[in-house]
Amino acid sequence: MALIVQKYGGTSVATIDKIRRVAKHIVNSKEKGDDILVVVSAMGGETNRLIELSRSIMDPPDERELDVITSSGEQVSSGLLTMMIKSMGYDAISFQGHQVRIITDNAHSKARIVRIDDEKIKKALTEGKIIVVAGFQGVEEEGNVTTLGRGGSDLTAVALAAVLNASCELYKDDVDGIYTIDPGICENARKLEKISYDEMLEMSSLGSKVLQARAVEFAKKYHVPIHVRSTAKPDEKGTWVIEEEEMAELEKIVISGVTYDKDQAKITIIHVSDQPGIAAKLFNPLADEGILVDMIVQNVSTEGYTDMTFTVPRTDFKKAIKITQGVANELGAKAVTSDDKIAKVSLVGVGMKTHSGIASRMFSVLAREGINIMMISTSEIKISCVIDEKFTELAVRALHDEFELGD
Ligand code: ASP
Ligand code: MG
Secondary structure (H helix, E strand, O other): OOEEEEEEOHHHHOOHHHHHHHHHHHHHHHHOOOEEEEEEOOOOOHHHHHHHHHHOOOOOOOHHHHHHHHOHHHHHHHHHHHHHHHHOOOOEEEEOHHHHOEEEOOOOOOOOEEEEOOHHHHHHHHOOOEEEEEOOEEEEOOOOEEEOOOOOHHHHHHHHHHHHOOEEEEEEOOOOOOEOOOOOOOOOOOEOOEEEHHHHHHHHHOOOOOOOHHHHHHHHHOOOOEEEEEOOOOOOOOEEEEOHHHOOHHHOOOOOEEEEEEEEEEEEEEEEEOOOOHHHHHHHHHHHOOOOOOOEEEOOOEOOEEEEEEEEEHHHHHHHHHHHHHHHHHHOOOEEEEEEEEEEEEEEOHHHHOOOOHHHHHHHHHHHOOOOOOEEEEEOOEEEEEEEHHHHHHHHHHHHHHOOOOO
16 A cells, blocks of 8 residues: 555635545545545635735735734645545545644745654554645744745645655646646647656746746655646646656657746846955845845956846845845946846756757747847756747747747
């Protein structure tokens, strides 16, 4: 008998009918003879609603209380799902994060898991119960409730699978796997059979919303294979997220996918002196405020002066401009300019490690479409270009065609 961790996202449990459908699949899996531990997200839209309510009182909201409020979404869905399973005649029990004891640090709203106690779970499993764990929630040493970042139920599922040595199935309502491109904007998007952790990580952090990036990082670190599947067609194969070493040479296609991220903004600080310590002066205060700077480009200097351009998440745009303006004044820079109508489009693929000429082909495609490249960054398995937001769809479709990724 194997233990399977099944995670259901918010859209999969958005209504009582959908909860019934999920419960049926859970009891069917149980009937096949496996032990089942379910991790569940809040009902679709609920977390956003709770954040809005909080913001209507205080913006930014008090961090401790915000976690008290947002974690309630998963409390409700875990209780409802457990009750539904019981109504079908099966023994089930729900656990909140603090009951399992998913211990985290105290970084509210983006807490990191430190340790998981597994006694309660193991006991309930030996009693033959189906276990439903509220995703997204943790508890810090002092007993305060924490949450694991948006999309954090994925992390709950992967972490529990790691601790319990279980396999991990992530069920989605809107997609049935990982695609070469967002199927919503390209009709010949192709479902991948397998993708490596590193590629998935790039795709997750580049804006593909299918899996939480932190969950993928965790899965890679603890070697947890993830099967991304569909709630609507739960018996169909989805996409496996696994280690690159486990992929056959043939499966290591040059490009696995094209992604885009519109949650970006760029800021340029013009005419600062080109000497040691300037970058530190600029980026330290941004880091202190928890702003994730992504791409950074520094011009060649002329007569001892240079310009620096960098990107930040759009949600932090105003805060970042304010900080940059302060530093600019201090450094005697000429000006700060900014643009939040940009997008980052990227090609991802482990095959890039061994193939040359991918970047130049990407630039040629963008040139052919008349799209100006504002910034470029690369890693071993990724090439990203920042472009004008209004050309995003055109760019990703053209790239998808050029590299023949479709069906
Ligand atoms: N409910 C949380 C969110 O919407 C966690 C999750 O869905 O995984 O971000
Ligand atoms: Mg969600």
